[in-house]
Every structure is written in structure tokens, then in C-alpha cells.
Amino acid sequence: MNMDQRKQRRELSEEIRIIDKHGKGKGYKTISKQLAVPVTTFANIKKFKVHGTVANLPGHGHKRKIDxxxxxxxxxxxxxxxxxxxxxxxxxxxxxxxxxxxxxxxxxxxxxxxxxxSLLPAEENPELRIVLLGMVGVGKSFSGNTILGNDLFHSKRSLSAVTEKCQKEMRKINNQNVVVVDTPGLLNIDQTEEEIMREIKKSINLAEPGPHVFLIVLSVKERYTKKEEEMVKSIHDTFGKNTMDYTMVLFTNGEEGTKIEDFFSGNKNLHELIKKCKYGYHLLDSRPEQVPELLKKITDKVQAAEGRYYTAEMLQEAETALKTVH
Ligand SMILES: Nc1nc2c(ncn2[C@@H]2O[C@H](COP(=O)(O)OP(=O)(O)OP(=O)(O)O)[C@@H](O)[C@H]2O)c(=O)[nH]1
Ligand SMILES: [Mg+2]
Structure with a gap:
């Protein structure tokens, strides 16, 4: 059995388990939690029941203005x-x-x-657009400053959330414009998830026409626990089924000599997350080469993806899918 067949079989058995549970009277939200499946998956099942297909139907999204x-x-x-x-x-x-x-x-x-x-780059070196996501206090703003090489985002040690609004900054690095959008941290105790997500979603418009990569920031100083997993799930539910195609895990607080593979190989769930992230992972440590290495890693992936990026339409689709489920 090749990899595609194995994946198909896995997806099929997952669908069978979902249908079985639903048939036994379990709600979509409960099944989502029990099987650790994004709640947006169920929108497809609902769509299939109504339309008899899961293919994209005409009439959705913005109408084209030109022929x-x-x-x-x-x-x-x-x-x-x-x-x-x-x-x-x-x-x-x-x-x-x-x-x-x-x-x-x-x-x-x-x-x-x-x-x-495929996408046609308008210039030889099209700009690179990055959105930083993650839990409160993990070092999102610190990473934004490290990438752009300047103190542009407010970053400090604090017991409460520091960044409250999305912020966009840009710098030319090696002849390439690099755009970084910083966002408020998830699971901040002072705000509801809905309020935080409403603000975080603004990052997509700020990174217009859309970010090439979401960096999910994790700190090597923190354990990867259920809380972190919940945070990833809520990112996935908000940004929809395409999220992982544009995601890289960025570890902060590395020190010279930190071997990141040792850090995640012992944690099955973290390992699973990294496997799902199409853009892989990167560790920010204190070496001067860390930023060029990160930017090269991202650029190579973006080029392999022919310049594709996450779009406002994908966000809209995810919002519709969430509404269908609720
Ligand atoms: N040395 C070092 N310090 C870091 C690193 N990442 C974060 N920090 C420190 O951790 C503290 C919090 O970092 P922030 O960048 O403010 O974290 P944040 O994720 O933006 O926090 P919120 O905006 O509150 O969500 C700051 O004091 C940073 O200097 C890192 O990779 N290395
Ligand atoms: Mg911040």
C-alpha cells in the first residue's frame, strides 16, 4: 500500500468513526473533542448531506471583477x-x-x-509575509524583533498579556521585503477566546494579499501540554482546513547547542504537530545565522509552493464552515 492509499484508508476509518458516533446521538462538538478532529471537518459531512458532494460549489466567495x-x-x-x-x-x-x-x-x-x-510573482524577489501566532508570553513579539533585526514590537517579561492588537512591520532584508505581523497571545486570561480571535483574524488583512506562513510560536522553556494542543486546535478551527499547508513551528528560547529534535522527539503529540506543519520547524537561538537560516527555510518552501499564500477567501470559507457546524 503506498502512502496515498494509507492516508485514504486512515481518513476513511476516521469518517466511519465520526458517522458511527453521530449515529449514536453524539453532537459534532463532542465528537470533535473525543477524536481530536477539527470541528470544521464536520462542515464537509453536513455539506455532503445537503448537496451530495464535498466539491467546491459555484456561487461562493467574491465575484471576479474582470474576465x-x-x-x-x-x-x-x-x-x-x-x-x-x-x-x-x-x-x-x-x-x-x-x-x-x-x-x-x-x-x-x-x-x-x-x-x-501556480502563482505568478510580480517581481523577482516577491515580499515574504509572516504572521506570528501562539500563546501569551511565548516570545512572539521577541521573535518578530529578532527576524526584523529591530525593536519594533513591544516585548517584555510580564505576568499579563503585552500585545493587545495586531501590528504590522516591514524591513528589507537582503533585497527582499519581509513583512511580519505580530498578534495578541491566545489563552490570555483577561479576554475570551472569541475576542482574541476576532483581533488575530485582522492579521490576514494586514498581511495583504495574505501571509505566506503562519509561525506557531512555542517556547522550549514550556512543556507541550493539553493547553498548547488546545491552542493549535483553536488556530486550526479559526483558519480552516488549509491552515497546516502554510504553517511552521517556531521554537523560542533556544540556546547555542540546543538540539531541538531531542526536545520534540520524546513528545508524541508535539511530534505529530510538526509532521502536520507543511513548513516544518525552526529554532531561534542566539547565533547570528539564525534569521537568515529561518528566512531561507521559509523562502524555499514558498518557492516549492509556487508562491502560494493563505488568503482572505480561505478565512471566509473557514468562518462559513464554523457557522454551519454551530
Ligand atoms: N533570550 C530570549 N528571551 C526571550 C525569547 N523569547 C521570548 N523571550 C523573552 O520572553 C519575554 C516575553 O516575550 P514577548 O515577546 O513579549 O512574548 P509575547 O508572546 O509577544 O507575549 P504577549 O504579547 O503577551 O502574548 C520577554 O522578556 C522576552 O525578552 C528568546 O528566544 N530568547
Ligand atoms: Mg507580544
Missing amino acids: PRLNRRIVRMVEKEPRITAKEMQAELQGEEQDIHRDKTLKMSCFSKKEGD
Whole structure:
């Protein structure tokens, strides 16, 4: 049996267990907890019951403002002249029958899906957009400062939450614009999860047109317990089924010589999380090479993914899925 077949069999047996439990009168939320399956999975089951398919149905998401022909023209213009500005493009397209919004429509066309599901970078070195997520006090803001090489985010030792609002900062590193969005910590005792998530979701718009990677920040000084697992589950439930395709675990508080593999190999659940994160893991320690290494790791993965990034549409889809379940 190859890997795909094994995965299919595992997914099938999971679905059978879910259906069996549901048939016995258990609610979706209870089953989600018992089987450690994201609650969004059930939206697909509900969708199947209503529509007889789990495929994407037409009529969802934002309507395209321009037709494929015009889209191809815009993409060709950028291929020919990668440094063309939105203003110049708009001037060249003046008189087209469709309404072209200078900033949004043109930008979306340059980055939108081409044939073969790949994305066309508008420049040779497209910017890298990073969103930091994690529990309160693990070092999200500290990591943002380390990555950008400056004290841009407020970071301090504290018994209560420090970062309250999402904050976006940007710096050119080795000729590449690196955007970092810091977010408030999850499981902060002063706020409900819903309030915190409402603020954290703003990071997607701040990282416009969408983050290439979510860094789930964990500290090697803390144990990976049920609380951390709950935090990951709540990120997954909020950002939906695509989340792990754009996620890397970032460990903080490493010291020179810390062997991170020793840290997670003894913890089955943490190991499982790392396996699920398509972008792998990285340890921030005190070596000067740590940041270039992290950025290279992310850039290589983004290139392998042909520049894809998490989008506001994916967030909308996740919100709809959550509403269907509740
Ligand atoms: N030396 C060292 N200190 C760290 C590291 N990560 C975090 N810290 C320290 O831990 C404390 C908390 O870090 P923050 O960056 O404020 O944590 P946060 O996750 O942004 O916290 P909230 O905004 O409250 O959610 C600060 O005093 C940091 O200096 C690390 O990798 N190395
Ligand atoms: Mg912070």
C-alpha cells in the first residue's frame, strides 16, 4: 500500500468513526473533542448531506471583477515588465469595458491563480509575509524583533498579556521585503477566546494579499501540554482546513547547542504537530545565522509552493464552515 492509499484508508476509518458516533446521538462538538478532529471537518459531512458532494460549489466567495481574457492581459503585462506600476497598467488599460480598481483588482490579477494552479510573482524577489501566532508570553513579539533585526514590537517579561492588537512591520532584508505581523497571545486570561480571535483574524488583512506562513510560536522553556494542543486546535478551527499547508513551528528560547529534535522527539503529540506543519520547524537561538537560516527555510518552501499564500477567501470559507457546524 503506498502512502496515498494509507492516508485514504486512515481518513476513511476516521469518517466511519465520526458517522458511527453521530449515529449514536453524539453532537459534532463532542465528537470533535473525543477524536481530536477539527470541528470544521464536520462542515464537509453536513455539506455532503445537503448537496451530495464535498466539491467546491459555484456561487461562493467574491465575484471576479474582470474576465479571464483581461486577467491574462494583465499577467502578460507584468511578465513583460515586472516593474510596471499599477498606475501605468491602469493608464494602458484605460477604455476597457470593465471597471478596474487600480490597487485591488490589478494586484489580485498579478498574484491570482494561473493555469496549473501556480502563482505568478510580480517581481523577482516577491515580499515574504509572516504572521506570528501562539500563546501569551511565548516570545512572539521577541521573535518578530529578532527576524526584523529591530525593536519594533513591544516585548517584555510580564505576568499579563503585552500585545493587545495586531501590528504590522516591514524591513528589507537582503533585497527582499519581509513583512511580519505580530498578534495578541491566545489563552490570555483577561479576554475570551472569541475576542482574541476576532483581533488575530485582522492579521490576514494586514498581511495583504495574505501571509505566506503562519509561525506557531512555542517556547522550549514550556512543556507541550493539553493547553498548547488546545491552542493549535483553536488556530486550526479559526483558519480552516488549509491552515497546516502554510504553517511552521517556531521554537523560542533556544540556546547555542540546543538540539531541538531531542526536545520534540520524546513528545508524541508535539511530534505529530510538526509532521502536520507543511513548513516544518525552526529554532531561534542566539547565533547570528539564525534569521537568515529561518528566512531561507521559509523562502524555499514558498518557492516549492509556487508562491502560494493563505488568503482572505480561505478565512471566509473557514468562518462559513464554523457557522454551519454551530
Ligand atoms: N533570550 C530570549 N528571551 C526571550 C525569547 N523569547 C521570548 N523571550 C523573552 O520572553 C519575554 C516575553 O516575550 P514577548 O515577546 O513579549 O512574548 P509575547 O508572546 O509577544 O507575549 P504577549 O504579547 O503577551 O502574548 C520577554 O522578556 C522576552 O525578552 C528568546 O528566544 N530568547
Ligand atoms: Mg507580544
